[in-house]
Amino acid sequence: MAGSSKKMRGQYISRDTFEKNYKPIDGTKEAHLLCEIKWGKYGKPWLHWCQNQRTDIHAEDYFMNNIFKAMKHPVRCSVTWYLSWSPCADCASKIVKFLKKYPYLKLTIYVAQLYYHTEEENRKGLRLLRSKKVIIRVMDIADYNYCWKVFVSNQNGNEDYWPSQFDPWVKENYSRLLDIFWEYPLAGVQIPGRGNHPQHLLE
Known part of the structure; x- marks a missing residue:
């Protein structure tokens, strides 16, 4: 991939790339990251997109x-990631070190799918992030x-994007993430309806 002419970063993601990679089930194995950075209380958001580099x-x-390190903005900021896959155990450890280096940064992570969520190391990684005040949501x-x-x-003005068919898998991924954080089965826990997930339970 390193020598490919395929675009792997920029301010915007292509429609085709978004639709292929951000499905809550059976997405590609590529990891994509959409980010929004806000400085201060009223700063204009800065947008970017990138994917795995090799x-x-x-x-x-x-x-x-590469992206944040080059900015050199030592002021309070909030960073929001929209990831096609949740961070692996190794990335979780790196994120913790990153947050320690930039204590003025608040990180929120939204994920489309959970990366090998049955593997205990990945589950521990997500719990580690949560313990460091990182908000992780589906x-x-x-x-x-x-x-x-x-x-x-x-x-081009097209609004023909209908993600409502994702709802069953969104609920399933939400249930799995809640299970990881609570560390016991979700028997008897009611999974909420569309657009009304009690995401505060994941904070």
Whole structure:
């Protein structure tokens, strides 16, 4: 991939790339990251998109070591990631080190799918992030629509994006993430309806 002419980063993601990679089930194995950075209370958001750079540089790693590092803005900021896959265990450890280096940064992560969520190391990684005050949520229908309007290029006024069919898998991924954080089965826990997930339970 390193020598490919395929675009792997920029302000906007193509419509085709977004639709292929951000499905809550059976997405591609590529990891993509859409980010929104806000400085201060009223700053205008800065937008960017990137994906894995080769097999050894994950999208989260690329953001931390190339995109954010180059900005040099030592002021309070909030960073929101929309990831096609949740961070792996290795990336979770790197994110914790990154946050320690930039204590003025608040990170929120939305994920379309959970990366090998049955593997204990990945589960521990997500719990580690949560213990460091990182908010991790499953992308719901409203989040998909937001990303479509804000990050997807070349829409030409088209609004024919209907992520409502994702709802069953959004609920399933939400249930899995809640299970990881609560560390016991979700028997008897009611999974909410579309657009009304009690995401505060994941904070």
